[in-house]
Amino acid sequence: MAKNDIFVPYYRDMGTLIQRGVSLEQILLYWGGDERGNCYTPDSRDFPPCVPVGSQPLHAVGAAYALKFRKEKNAVLVTCGDGATSQGDFYEALNAAGVWKLPLVFVVCNNQWAISVSRAAQTAAHTIAQKAIAAGFGGEQVDGNDVIAVQVRTAEALKNAREKNEPHLLELVCYRQHDHTTADDASRYEPKHLREQEWKKEPIHRLRVYLESLGVWTESLEASIQAEVVQTVDTAVKAYLDTPPQPLTSLFDYLYATLPKVYAEQRDGLLKREKLAHG
Numbered sequence: 341m342a343k344n345d346i347f348v349p350y351y352r353d354m355g356t357l358i359q360r361g362v363s364l365e366q367i368l369l370y371w372g373g374d375e376r377g378n379c380y381t382p383d384s385r386d387f388p389p390c391v392p393v394g395s396q397p398l399h400a401v402g403a404a405y406a407l408k409f410r411k412e413k414n415a416v417l418v419t420c421g422d423g424a425t426s427q428g429d430f431y432e433a434l435n436a437a438g439v440w441k442l443p444l445v446f447v448v449c450n451n452q453w454a455i456s457v458s459r460a461a462q463t464a465a466h467t468i469a470q471k472a473i474a475a476g477f478g479g480e481q482v483d484g485n486d487v488i489a490v491q492v493r494t495a496e497a498l499k500n501a502r503e504k505n506e507p508h509l510l511e512l513v514c515y516r517q518h519d520h521t522t523a524d525d526a527s528r529y530e531p532k533h534l535r536e537q538e539w540k541k542e543p544i545h546r547l548r549v550y551l552e553s554l555g556v557w558t559e560s561l562e563a564s565i566q567a568e569v570v571q572t573v574d575t576a577v578k579a580y581l582d583t584p585p586q587p588l589t590s591l592f593d594y595l596y597a598t599l600p601k602v603y604a605e606q607r608d609g610l611l612k613r614e615k616l617a618h619g
């Protein structure tokens with residue numbers, strides 16, 4: 341992605357957010373429910389992740405429409421999971437992107453599960469990529485465990501979006517290598533052999549084997565990068581834990597440019613109560 345492109349992520353995109361310049365500390369703030377985790381650098385146009393499943397493709401349509409309206413030669417890239425593609429919002433977004441010819445790339449991380457709902461139970465469509473056909477633009481399946489294939493196909497789709505206002509859908513076929521969240525226990529519904537079979541295609545290991553074959557990855561390089569990463573994570577966690585709590589008024593401060601009267605009154609009331617309670 342180019343710096344001035346717009347990334348509209350879902351909740352699995354921490355890695356891409358870091359790559360786009362969001363700090364680990366901000367990511368921790370976000371997941372700690374702190375609004376300051378949404379305040380990226382002033383020159384970033386990326387969106388924070390939106391947790392309601394399937395909601396962000398429509399936000400991306402709005403951003404892509406704005407780019408086209410302003411005649412900017414940039415593109416929007418939005419991500420979601422295979423489960424999200426069953427939501428009405430997803431189809432509305434595809435339809436709008438197709439009919440308005442928006443510079444928008446949809447990237448679906450098809451990890452075969454939406455919590456306990458398997459890909460087969462999710463849709464009778466043969467592929468998710470083909471859902472783009474009904475909206476009048478192209479879609480394709482990409483090996484989502486192949487980092488290089490994903491990079492190449494995404495770059496091409498973004499180029500076509502920027503230069504020709506051509507929307508596109510990339511279905512990254514991969515596998516969820518862990519429980520949905522730490523609150524989930526996939527052993528209750530996931531056939532054991534599947535995880536074992538898919539683990540053999542795990543993309544980070546695969547990339548490492550490739551880089552080793554080129555002679556550009558060694559154990560000592562890996563050890564030094566790991567030590568650096570541990571240090572970076574520890575520093576970010578400490579900074580996060582040391583951050584003073586956000587003011588209560590942050591409940592009101594991030595949704596409107598100008599607060600409607602009714603909320604302005606509630607905000608004042610909150611401040612008064614807080615003052616009474618804490619002096």
Ligand SMILES: Cc1ncc(C[n+]2csc(CCOP(=O)(O)OP(=O)(O)O)c2C)c(N)n1
Pocket residue numbers: 352391392393394420421422423424425449451453454455516520
């Ligand atoms: C509108 C909505 N319904 C339900 C949920 C609860 N929920 C969170 S993640 C998830 C599954 C999403 O699966 P998928 O889109 O395949 O993404 P994955 O997490 O597997 O990458 C559900 C149902 C939610 N966040 N939003």
